[in-house]
Amino acid sequence: MIPDQLTQGQYDTVYNLLSLVIASQLFTALFLVAAQNRVLPRYRSALLVSATVCGIAAYHYFRIFNSFKEAFVTDAIGGRGVYTQAPGASFNEGYRYVDWFLTVPLLLVELVVVLALAKKLQASLLARLVPASALMIALGYPGEIATSDAARNVWGLLSTIPFLYILYVLFVELTRSLDRQPVAVRNTVSKLRILLFATWGVYPIAYLVPLLGIDGANAWVGKQAGYSFADILAKCLYGLIIYRIARLKSFADDPQFAAEEEGHEDLQGSRA
C-alpha cells in the first residue's frame, strides 16, 4: 500500500534513489554498447543483451520516477512540507513487474551466452531458464496486486517453485559444465551466481514486507530503496561482471588480442 503522506525527507529520498537508478542503468547500457570492440566478436551478443537489459530498466525507471512525481503533491513552499497523495493519480508499482518480465529472462540469457558452452547444452539451458524465469515473474504479479494476505501467500509460494528450479539449474547443472572454462572465468562465474542469488533474494523479502505487518511511510520508503539497490546490483553490476567474463574469455581465446588490450605495467615490464 502507498502511504497517505510522506515527509519532505522521505519524498526527497525516494526521488533521488529513483534518479540514481536511471543514471546507473542508462550509462551502464551506453558503456556496454560503446565497449563492443573491447571483446572478441563472439562475445558481443552477450554484451548487447546486457546493454538491452539496462536500457529497458532505464526506460521503466523513467516511468516509475514520473509516476511517483505525479502521485504526490505538496502545497508547502521551499522544500519544507508534507506530501500527500495527489487526486487522480496513483503510484504504479506494476511497472516493476513489466520490467522484470522482460529483463529477468534476459539476465539468464546473458549468463548462458557469454559462457559459449557447447551448442546443445546452451540451447537446453536457455529452453529451461527463460520460461522458468518468465513464469516466476508472471506468478508474482497477481500476488503483488492482491488485496488479501491469503492471495499474496499463495501466488508468492507458486512463484517460488520456478525460482528454486532456476537456482537448481544454475548451481547444480551449470557447475558440471564449468570444468572446461579457464580458472579466472570459473571464479568470476561463481561470484556472478552469488550476486544473482543475493540480489534476487531482495525481491521476495520486499514482497513479504506487507505480510509482516510492517507498514507506514518508512517501511514503504525502505521497500523502494531495497528495490532500487537490488536493481542496480542485479542489472548494472551483473552486466559489468558479464563484460569482465567476456574480456577474460577473449584474452584466453586470442593471445594477440590480449596483448593489444592489456597495457598493464607488469606486462610492459616483461616485454622490455
Place this chain on the structure above:
Amino acid sequence: MIPDQLTQGQYDTVYNLLSLVIASQLFTALFLVAAQNRVLPRYRSALLVSATVCGIAAYHYFRIFNSFKEAFVTDAIGGRGVYTQAPGASFNEGYRYVDWFLTVPLLLVELVVVLALAKKLQASLLARLVPASALMIALGYPGEIATSDAARNVWGLLSTIPFLYILYVLFVELTRSLDRQPVAVRNTVSKLRILLFATWGVYPIAYLVPLLGIDGANAWVGKQAGYSFADILAKCLYGLIIYRIARLKSFADDPQFAAEEEGHEDLQGSRA
C-alpha cells in the same frame, strides 16, 4: 466501443500492457540496429527493415499510451478508484491501423529480403505481397470505425481476400523456392510462417469481438491485451527470428565469419 468506466485494476492492466509493448518494440529496434555487425553485409538490410518496423510500432504505442491516459480520468486518491471517460478526449483506436498500414507490408519485406532469393523471384514476391498487405489493412479500417454490424461484416470479408492471397503466396509459392536454403534456415522459415499465421490470426478475432456481442469493460481490456501480445510476437519475436535466419545464412555463406562469431566449446575443441 470504449467502455464507460474502468476499475483501477482494469485501468492499470491496460496501462502496463501498453508500456510493455513500448519497451519491447523500442529495445528490439535498438538491439537490431546495434547487432548489424553480427551478420554479413548482405543481410543487414533485412535487419534494418526489422528495426524500422519495431521503431514505428514503438512510436505508435507511445501515441496509443498517451491517448489512453488522456481518455480516462479519476478523482480517486491513491490508486483506489474508478476511471470514467474524460470529457473532450477519446481513445484513438485508429493509431493501430496507421501502424499496421506501414508495418505489415514491411514485415513481409523482411521475410523476403532475408532469404536472399534470386533477384527476379524476390521482385515478383514483393510486387505481390506488399500491395496485398496494404490493401488488407486499408479494407479493414472502414469496418473498424463503422457503427453498423453489416458494414463491419462486409469490410471484414473484403479484407480477408488479400489475407488469404498472402497466405497462398507464403505457404505455396514460397515453399517451392526454399529447396536451395540450408536445412536450419528452412526449418526457421517454417517456424516464422507459423508465427505469422498464428499472430495475424489474433487481429481478425479481435475485429470480430464486437460482432459476437461480447461487450463491457472486461472484453475491451481483453481486446487490448490481445492486440498488445500479438504486436509483440508479430514484430519483436518475428524480428528476432529474422535476425536468427540472417545469422544462420551468414554462417552458411562464410565459414570464416562463422568461426569468428561462434565461440562455442564444441567448435573450439574441434579446432584445437
